[in-house]
Amino acid sequence: MIDVRMRGFRDRAEVAAVERLIDDRLQPLPAESIALTMAAGRVLAGDVIAAVAVPGFDRAAMDGYAVRGHETFGADPYSPLEFAIVGQALPGRPFAGAVGAVGAGQAVRIMTGAPLPDGADAVVQAEAAAEVEGGAKVRITEPVPPGRHVGKRGEDIEPGSPLLPAGRRLRPQDLGVLASVGASPVAVRRQPSVAIVVTGDELLACGSKPAGFRIVDSNSVMLAALAARDGAAATRVHMVPDRYDAVRQALQDAAEDVILVSGGSSVGQEDHAPRVLRELGELCIHGVALRPASPTGLGFLGPRPVFLLPGNPVSCLCAYDLFGGRAVRRLGGRPAALPYPTQVLPLARKIASLAGRVDYVRVRIAGGQVEPLAISGASILSSTTRADGFVIVPAELEGYPEGASVLVYLYDG
């Protein structure tokens, strides 16, 4: 590859080719074993099979009285049936009567979740029963067939049954299910670490006030939040001056799974990152047929991807979401696709584009229609805060006519 500095990009790679390169070169990271209490949102590394039944025993599904169901037939509010209360069963504290089982005409006071006593096969709920004679007996006003209000052993989970598949992003209730079968620790994909290398002599650190001809770095805080959204473990921000040796040192020092370089990626004389990457590893892509992120590069340091993201904040957002984020998501075992909710809506005004180039068009949604934002400048980050989302115009189209149904990616979930 030749040096493109100050000469412009000759051939720009197609967006689809960059995506293929990412997918081909990157596989999900190895598994690690973590406590279930830390596993919300993590990605299962393997299928989980239930080792035990849940529940492990027949149990009451209601508060009430455990009885032999057929003995309750005929009970109603006008002719209640009486049973002798011979004990009680509480969760974790089963009934332990003298004979160990519920006999004819007997009932055991039982709480939801308590083991069903031997002999009993149904539960009369508290609402259909009233204790009398100081709790010695209970009057039942509703019949319950055998099995009623009883949770059978294994009714939730059968031992040996597949519980959750590899690749599952763990929902809150998944954690509950895994806890109930004792599946902690759990094997999940390791989360990729991300280095964010920000170049630019003009940049002040996030948190500073802009002053004179110096501006505040806005990309690192945005990239850190995007990477965290995509499942990155830790992000480290490293600000370096626009000097060849500083950029080289920063890339040599970066031990992270993914390296995002913001700025210095284009063809200007201060754009050292492409040269450094070519020297230290591979520069596979430099220049992408993508508006507004054409000065994007992708290479590798050994197996680890390095993304050269444009310094312009909108381009940076676009290039991260399409490429850098794809790598973070893929390494962490998440779906590679853009992690935004989508909606199909009609276009209020046409979108013009060039064939052969993918366009990332910020849009607003008003009155159920999609309005492209007039401001297309790559430096206008506020356009992405005013926008509700974006539309991707594929390379094979020259835009979309007014009224066309388009897929909108919504910034807010």
Add this chain to the structure above:
Amino acid sequence: MIDVRMRGFRDRAEVAAVERLIDDRLQPLPAESIALTMAAGRVLAGDVIAAVAVPGFDRAAMDGYAVRGHETFGADPYSPLEFAIVGQALPGRPFAGAVGAVGAGQAVRIMTGAPLPDGADAVVQAEAAAEVEGGAKVRITEPVPPGRHVGKRGEDIEPGSPLLPAGRRLRPQDLGVLASVGASPVAVRRQPSVAIVVTGDELLACGSKPAGFRIVDSNSVMLAALAARDGAAATRVHMVPDRYDAVRQALQDAAEDVILVSGGSSVGQEDHAPRVLRELGELCIHGVALRPASPTGLGFLGPRPVFLLPGNPVSCLCAYDLFGGRAVRRLGGRPAALPYPTQVLPLARKIASLAGRVDYVRVRIAGGQVEPLAISGASILSSTTRADGFVIVPAELEGYPEGASVLVYLYDG
């Protein structure tokens, strides 16, 4: 309010009444000031107005050469125009020529983001220029009208303009915009802290293996993940035995903004939480016309809400999402509504319900249709891992017929 233990609920509160009570009693927590680097996903406490212009000066939008635009008219590849290179402008390092301005026939080598030198009003991009005579001159092959490839002062953000409204949940790019105007620290809503009090003698801590008649607590790990999703700051899990004094002590000790009690909330003799809450504060609701979460309670300790959630895990999930989560979301300044993406789809099979009761029905989506899951037991947590989401049947309906269009809340975002 009377003691309902072992007598069942007389009147169950309507779901809408519980929601109204939450909305009436709870207001967003006060603001706190945090560093922008910590603010992803946080909720803005007030409107943010830009204090400065972004950019703060006219700057190059491309790498290339700053010139007087009208002097380039007529340039084309066959008759390029030559300009004398009199210096360069880099980001943060403006052009400082002897006369301080770009004169007739002169050009300044300029990088994207560099301040536009005085005298110049346009930038010729690098691709339309070639340096000659060892960099003393540049040949320009494309005309640029004044203003071309120049980012004007304030073109992204005008000083005094409203940037982001109060209540905004900060997107990654919002952080970038706030960084660029130097708005760090930023005032956001304090995140509510949440205590999770789990009662049950039969329960083993999450991470244990189920053994004998003891089962593993699955609600606390689920509730902690749900609360974190809804913006809770920290959650603390406290497991207590089914004893009046232990439950009382746990509620007295809980200093958190929201208290979730899992289990012991119903009308069984071991259900101490309602009585304790009535004694220590207020028990406003006990029993809700909601399936499968009817044994739900809501009260307050001073201003702090206490939710009595059923121990059955599906009921617990349902009651948290509708009520407990609503409180967490509201206190943190988020929208009170359920935080799931939704889709309207036709029902593959009818859903039966009772008028006067809200039903939470787990469903799968197959072939673009909504299939209610046959298993309706409140204890079958695995039904919520097999389900794609749920449908809420409002109190005024007796279910939905086959083919009806229903709103599905999707568990996965």
